Amino acid sequence: MTEDTRFGLDRKVRLLGPLPLDSGAELAPVDIAYETYGTLNADASNAILICHALTGDQYVASKHPLTGKDGWWIRMVGPGKPVDTERHFVICANVIGSCLGSSGPATVNPATDRPWGMDFPVLTIGDMVRAQAMLLDHLGIRRLHAVVGGSMGGMQAVSWAALFPERVKSAVIIASAARHSAQNIAFHEVGRQAIMADPRWRGGDYYADDDPPSSGLAVARMAAHITYLSEAGLTEKFGRRLQDRDAKTFGFDADFQVESYLRHQGISFVDRFDANSYLYITRAMDYFDLAEAHGGALANAFSGSKTRFCLISFDTDWLYPTSESRAIVHALNAAGAEVSFMELSSPFGHDSFLLENPEMNRIVDGFLKAGEGR
Amino acid sequence: MTKLRPDLQIIADNIAPGSRVLDIGCGDGALMAALRDEKGCDARGLEINPANVASAVAKGLSVVQGDADTDLAAYPDASFDYAILSQTLQTTHRPDIMVDELLRIGKQAFVSFPNFAHWRIRTSLLLGGRMPVTRLIPQTWFDTPNIHHVTIADFRALVQDGQYAQEGQWFLSGDKQTGRSLANLLAEHAVFLLRS
Numbered sequence: 001m002t003e004d005t006r007f008g009l010d011r012k013v014r015l016l017g018p019l020p021l022d023s024g025a026e027l028a029p030v031d032i033a034y035e036t037y038g039t040l041n042a043d044a045s046n047a048i049l050i051c052h053a054l055t056g057d058q059y060v061a062s063k064h065p066l067t068g069k070d071g072w073w074i075r076m077v078g079p080g081k082p083v084d085t086e087r088h089f090v091i092c093a094n095v096i097g098s099c100l101g102s103s104g105p106a107t108v109n110p111a112t113d114r115p116w117g118m119d120f121p122v123l124t125i126g127d128m129v130r131a132q133a134m135l136l137d138h139l140g141i142r143r144l145h146a147v148v149g150g151s152m153g154g155m156q157a158v159s160w161a162a163l164f165p166e167r168v169k170s171a172v173i174i175a176s177a178a179r180h181s182a183q184n185i186a187f188h189e190v191g192r193q194a195i196m197a198d199p200r201w202r203g204g205d206y207y208a209d210d211d212p213p214s215s216g217l218a219v220a221r222m223a224a225h226i227t228y229l230s231e232a233g234l235t236e237k238f239g240r241r242l243q244d245r246d247a248k249t250f251g252f253d254a255d256f257q258v259e260s261y262l263r264h265q266g267i268s269f270v271d272r273f274d275a276n277s278y279l280y281i282t283r284a285m286d287y288f289d290l291a292e293a294h295g296g297a298l299a300n301a302f303s304g305s306k307t308r309f310c311l312i313s314f315d316t317d318w319l320y321p322t323s324e325s326r327a328i329v330h331a332l333n334a335a336g337a338e339v340s341f342m343e344l345s346s347p348f349g350h351d352s353f354l355l356e357n358p359e360m361n362r363i364v365d366g367f368l369k370a371g372e373g374r
Numbered sequence: 375m376t377k378l379r380p381d382l383q384i385i386a387d388n389i390a391p392g393s394r395v396l397d398i399g400c401g402d403g404a405l406m407a408a409l410r411d412e413k414g415c416d417a418r419g420l421e422i423n424p425a426n427v428a429s430a431v432a433k434g435l436s437v438v439q440g441d442a443d444t445d446l447a448a449y450p451d452a453s454f455d456y457a458i459l460s461q462t463l464q465t466t467h468r469p470d471i472m473v474d475e476l477l478r479i480g481k482q483a484f485v486s487f488p489n490f491a492h493w494r495i496r497t498s499l500l501l502g503g504r505m506p507v508t509r510l511i512p513q514t515w516f517d518t519p520n521i522h523h524v525t526i527a528d529f530r531a532l533v534q535d536g537q538y539a540q541e542g543q544w545f546l547s548g549d550k551q552t553g554r555s556l557a558n559l560l561a562e563h564a565v566f567l568l569r570s
Contacts, residue, residue, distance in 0.1 A: 329448075330445070330447075331448070336450065339438060340435070341427075341437075342424060342431060344424070345424070362432050369434065370433075
């Protein structure tokens, strides 16, 4: 199994498709960049798919090639972790529309031999999930032991359970929602407008001269980053403290630490992310409403589901608050599905799911292990 | 297997194997685990205390953190063979509506509660003139989840008014089963099995 070139770090596959999209368009071919960790067992029953968030990537537990930083979820995925690479075969794929190797606006449109730009079809969370299903077919995995995701990854995980119930034994949905609220859409629109207002955006056709709309993307990231934190967390971390100075400058430099921090977040983000991908993925999230496709009743998305569900929310997450998770839980209760749910306490807002949280690990570990006995 | 609390043991002993069970106020899931492991039941739980939910889920049980007063509406009618409410009735906002809900969701319902008419509580109030603090009701009056104390006689009246069928009743004193006669005076704890 180890010599199989389909498995390992930094893999990429071109699937012929076509992949029919929710918009009515088709995508072909479909490039998917992904990583696998651990060993697929003989009956291919130990596979866990990790779904990443808006600006995440396939480097869930290995060094990021652009930033050199550790994988984004090494607290959850790795040897001896709840998603245990010694026990599980772990797959993480860059979502289509993104910019770390999977088909997206920055990749080449075969019809024109130029980057897609805004000619790339608008995607949905469902499209991302169906592309992942194509990848699993390619890898020879019929049924997942579990699909696990936080934030937009949780939207994919819950969509997996709704779209392919027979392929998902267990689903872990953390700090997520079954639809984007007006407030969620509003924040995303601020980000998109910041990008499109950057004169270097040029209708998305900026790849030729390597002069992307970095200012716009940085502002989009800054606005979004605030939504990932909490008021209490910001106060604790920065308060009103000044940045490397003893007094206010009576100017518009980054006087406050929080300003300096946000600017840094914005500037470092543009080195690893494509502005058009940001537009496409935020759009996919805004279009997300799992109940809509099921006559407005979320419970219908899960009727007859044999999937086991585990949902976790965080008390200071105001981006995807507990009420959104609870709406999914109520729908699962109404559908008679097996579900566990817990709101965890953490001061770090939405980002809590990415941070060290022993309680979260204990719950996910117990939930996944209980599924292995069946 | 650790020993179950006596009222939970009575409930466990009287549940048919392979049943679908909803344990409302399931604590750390001790009863659910016993029903799953010893009777092959499909047990689901609802619990308000986060530490209890975490323990239960870590044991592999399906437990949802929630409030019995607000989170039962989503469960469909007759979706469980049994709904269980153990030592929780006295903490709910409207125990009468709660019993209705139990018998909407479950084909049958177990309800267990500490009996506020036990002689020790009566004498404590009669002679001491203060709200009783006992082994089964250890909280002070100002810091207690028990907002609707109930006696066995009260509960029997509720059963009668609601025209529920009573399919079983068990009484406990000092963790041992005790007789039906003078239960309202002698029993510390009661377990009822109802059907709508």
